[in-house]
Amino acid sequence: MNRYLKLVHMEVDRFKYILAGIMSLTLICQFGAVIWWTKNALSYRESGAWSNGSSMPYSSYNSSHNGNLSFTEVISNTQSISMIPILLSIGVLVIYVFLIWYRDWFGRNTFIYRLLILPTARRHIYFAKLTAILIFIFTLVTFQLALLPVEKLIFNLIVPSDMRDFSYLPHNIYANRALPLLIPWNLDTFLLYYGLGIIAVMAIFTAILIERSYRRVGIIYAILYIGISSFLLIFPLFGLGLNDLNTYLYPNEIFAIELVMCLGVMAISVWLGCRLLSKKISV
Structure with missing residues (x-):
């Protein structure tokens, strides 16, 4: 078991910088989209255009009748930006499912030979790579889920309490077409x-x-x-x-x-x- 855990640690360590890069890109894109859209929506609301019954020209989600903003509305209207790192993450993980094996054969000094002569059952190599992939997948899913409350906090800091409506977590998830696939309720x-x-x-x-x-x-x-x-x-x-x-x-x-x-x-x-x-x- 100890050797198996060492193999898992090795696989995670080899991917950690790519994983950190994907998470950083996700954070920057989604935080930036929330801040940009919320400030523009707030400016449009304060300009008095909403008081005339008109909707925002760049909104694909109907706001409440009182003209207030909701976090669900922000998620819906920024999904085209927030989906970019999500799709990129999926693409990188799909590629790495193949690369996690082939890099050992075609990398420098043919690393697979060193793995095969380790004093441990070879099945540990198989399960270590599988475990590493699962760790990467659930780390990114958990990170995406953890970003939602932080994004909502940013939204609450920007929008005054008398200008925002309450929203529920399931509504926030289903406002983005990609999130229900990653986080089925x-x-x-x-x-x-x-x-x-x-x-x-x-x-x-x-x-x-x-x-x-x-x-x-x-x-x-x-x-x-x-x-x-x-x-x-x-x-x-x-x-x-x-x-x-x-x-x-x-x-x-x-x-x-x-x-x-x-x-x-x-x-x-x-x-x-x-x-x-x-x-x-x-x-």
């Missing part, structure tokens, strides 16, 4: 999204190890593995007509089939990935 949806995401990462890890084990022909095997895994995960949701009222199966039965498929793909991915890493890949 429903527990079932949260488990579905992140469960499928984790299984997808496992399948990709195993596909990479298949390619590394069999090289050129391994590319074909890896693509086939990803294709079959994707089909098994997607078919119960769409092929069996989950949203079709005339489907032969009940929704609970379809979810049960989906759960079995998810557990099957996860188990096969972990077993095959660890076996390839231990038996097939050699120094």
Whole structure:
């Protein structure tokens, strides 16, 4: 366990500067957007234009009838800016799912050889990289969720109390089209999204190890593995007509089939990935 934790620490340490950069960009973009939009909205309100019943020319969210501002309105109208670091974070993490393995093979001094000869079970390498990816994902999600109260505090400091309306956290989340995907309010949806995401990462890890084990022909095997895994995960949701009222199966039965498929793909991915890493890949 101690060696596994050391491997996790090593993987986190290798990505920490990129992670810090993404978090800094997210903070700057979202704080800047909140401050800029709130000050412009407040100036427009104080100019008396609202008193004539006109809406802000750059607002896509209807304000309250009394002309007050709400934090939900700010989130809605700044989402085009705040989504930039969110999409960038997703893109970087998707790329790093591949890079976390390939940088060890193609980096300086072929670092993977040093990992493979460590006095520890090779499966620890697999689980350490998987754990590191999960740490990065949930760190960014938690950071995004933690920014909302701070942004609301900034909004409250700028806007006088008699010019603002109260808003609830769920309304703030759903005012931005990207946030409900990252922070689903429903527990079932949260488990579905992140469960499928984790299984997808496992399948990709195993596909990479298949390619590394069999090289050129391994590319074909890896693509086939990803294709079959994707089909098994997607078919119960769409092929069996989950949203079709005339489907032969009940929704609970379809979810049960989906759960079995998810557990099957996860188990096969972990077993095959660890076996390839231990038996097939050699120094």
